Amino acid sequence: MSSAGCRVYEHDSVHAITGKAIRPGGIALTEHALSHCSLEPGASVLDVGCGQAATIEHLTDTRDVHAIGLDLSRKLLLAGRRRRQDLSLAQGTGDGLPFATGRFDVLLAECCLSLSDDRDGALVEFARVLRAGGTLILSDIYARNAEQAPAARGAPLACCLLNALSGEWLQSQLPQHKLRITLWEDHTVSLRNLAGQIVFAYGSLQAFWQALVGDSAQAQTLSSTTARLKPGYFLLLAQKEA
Numbered sequence: 560m561s562s563a564g565c566r567v568y569e570h571d572s573v574h575a576i577t578g579k580a581i582r583p584g585g586i587a588l589t590e591h592a593l594s595h596c597s598l599e600p601g602a603s604v605l606d607v608g609c610g611q612a613a614t615i616e617h618l619t620d621t622r623d624v625h626a627i628g629l630d631l632s633r634k635l636l637l638a639g640r641r642r643r644q645d646l647s648l649a650q651g652t653g654d655g656l657p658f659a660t661g662r663f664d665v666l667l668a669e670c671c672l673s674l675s676d677d678r679d680g681a682l683v684e685f686a687r688v689l690r691a692g693g694t695l696i697l698s699d700i701y702a703r704n705a706e707q708a709p710a711a712r713g714a715p716l717a718c719c720l721l722n723a724l725s726g727e728w729l730q731s732q733l734p735q736h737k738l739r740i741t742l743w744e745d746h747t748v749s750l751r752n753l754a755g756q757i758v759f760a761y762g763s764l765q766a767f768w769q770a771l772v773g774d775s776a777q778a779q780t781l782s783s784t785t786a787r788l789k790p791g792y793f794l795l796l797a798q799k800e801a
Contacts, residue, residue: 568581568632568635569635573771576757577753579610579611579616582698583746583749583750584749584794586614586617588698588749588794589669592698595741595742595796596696598665599664600623602624603625603662603663604624604663604664605626605627605629605658605662605688606628606629606669607668608630608653608671608674609630609636609648610630610635611635612636613639614628615646615647626647628646629649629650629653631652636650653671653672653680654675654677659688663690664690665689665694666685666688666696667696669699670700671719672697672724673700673722679732682733685736685738686736686737686799689799693798693799695738695795695797695799696794696796697794697796697797698794699719699724699793700722700723700750700790700791701729701792702724702725702788702789703789703790738800739797740796742794742796743794744793744795746792746794747791747793765778765781766778768782
């Protein structure tokens with residue numbers, strides 16, 4: 560996650576809509592993803608971009624696993640620690656994971672790869688810390704109108720919506736890191752539901768953008784840029800090959 564992206568997800572107006580999970584689909588989508596992989600007792604799980612540690616808290620309460628959360632935002636990590644002091648949390652970035660090679664059975668990257676300053680480097684690190692046979696669970700924003708992606712990245716705010724991934728890029732890059740895609744699902748409905756919650760709370764998406772940036776002209780630019788991008792949301796699972 561970039562430092563600019565951190566500022567967005569640290570904002571109270573975002574938390575008021577998303578709750579602790581701070582992403583489309585929330586814990587329900589995480590549970591759906593976990594249902595497709597086998598988590599043995601004592602398994603090691605890493606959540607990259609854990610935010611306030613909602614997923615780590617859920618895993619700690621519902622499964623007999625060793626779960627660690629990592630995020631760049633000191634503010635979000637402190638919020639997680641205040642809520643639950645027994646959670647294992649660390650500060651860092653996805654493209655420089657401070658963990659040993661082959662340490663984890665499962666790595667979750669939920670709505671965070673799009674925010675990475677070095678996406679290729681993050682994929683290298685994801686593959687490195689996963690054991691052979693381990694599972695990458697990745698959910699994120701993707702651009703359904705990929706031609707607008709370069710313009711969106713020049714918008715006056717860094718967030719996953721405006722840094723949407725390319726599905727084609729992921730499907731070409733993951734095999735290069737010995738990550739074989741075993742599941743790909745479209746969950747754009749989760750993103751639409753979140754957008755509906757925003758409109759209900761703020762009256763319009765543009766009003767929400769203005770709450771974030773404090774400038775009506777920039778908010779209008781963000782609203783129109785996002786509309787042209789036609790963002791969707793996906794879930795994929797990939798297995799680390801030997």
